Amino acid sequence: MADRLGTLSRSRVKALMEAGHVLRDGAVLRDPADPVRAGLCYEIRVPPAMPATPQAQAIPFTVLYEDSDLIVLDKPAGLVVHPAPGNEDGTLVNALLAHCGDSLTGIGGERRPGIVHRLDKDTSGVMVVAKTEAAHAALSEAFAARDIDRIYLALAWGMMAPSSGSFEGAIGRDKRDRKRMAMVTHGGKQALTHYHTRQSFHGAVSLVECRLATGRTHQIRVHFAAHGHPLLGDPVYLRRIPAAARGLPEPAR
Structure with missing residues (x-):
């Protein structure tokens, strides 16, 4: 039935x-x-989309592209993507509800933006968000099939050796601190990060390009920290300023 309709996901048809x-x-x-x-005659009656629980809030962000199905935006650093305990409002979802308004036709019976991937609060970058149920299903499938490349730039402490390579290993909750993620030997989910050094600074800091083969929570931050190259300014995984900082000129330090 879902295949014949094409505009509703299987889970949505099941819920209806x-x-x-x-x-x-x-x-x-x-x-x-x-x-x-x-x-036999089958009829699906889709009820009107209910208003989203989060409230619309006029929060500025840069729109890179928008049509009736989706919106591509530049998420600024410091903006949480989705409401959660401790961040009930002031999020990207609140901003999208205000920006998109009635152009959100409803996803899962609720008039809300379709978040198909996320960026950490302190990470800036491009995000694509669905505005319709059909776009949400198509984008979710594309991300699940890894048809969409995700490329990040990061500043990491130290010199990468080799300058290009991959970090691979399962990531799960840190047993000592449940708010952190960590590389684990039991449980967790496999994660693979490819990196390439674009530039180095004073033998102390590397500008790296990262390509994700998987999408685990804090994946880049965890992989680099676990291999001795925590990201600059990371408030969670950078425990102390590395010794490599001594190689930086005083203004940079």
Whole structure:
């Protein structure tokens, strides 16, 4: 049924069915496992999208591209993507609700932007956000299939050796500090980060280009810190200024 419609995801069709919004020959059909039968009439009644729980807030951000299906934006550093405990408002979602308004047609029955990937609060960069259910499903599938390249630039302490390479290893919650992630030997999820050194400064700092083959929480920060190259200014994984800082001129230090 979802394949035939094309505009609703399987999970959305299932939710509508379980909520009593799917009819078969006029009778409510609630069992998603019930096979479609030839010769019968099926009707899906999609209720109007409910207002999003987060409130719209006029928070500035730069729009790089926008049409009726999606928006591409430059997320500034310091902006949290999604409301969560400790950041209930003032997020990118609040900003998108204000910017997009009625052009958000509803995702999962709620009038909200479709976040398909995230950036850490203190990371700036390009994000693509869905405005329709169909765009949300297509983008989610593209990210899951790794059809979209994600490239980051970072300043890391020390000289990378080799100058280009890969960091691979499972990432999970740090047992000593649940707010941190860490490379783990048991459990966790496999993560792979490819890097290339673009430039080095005074033998103390490297500008690296990172390409993610996976998308784990804090992946770049964890991988580089675990290999002795924490990122500059990282408030979580940079425990102390490395000895390499002594090689920097005083103004840079």
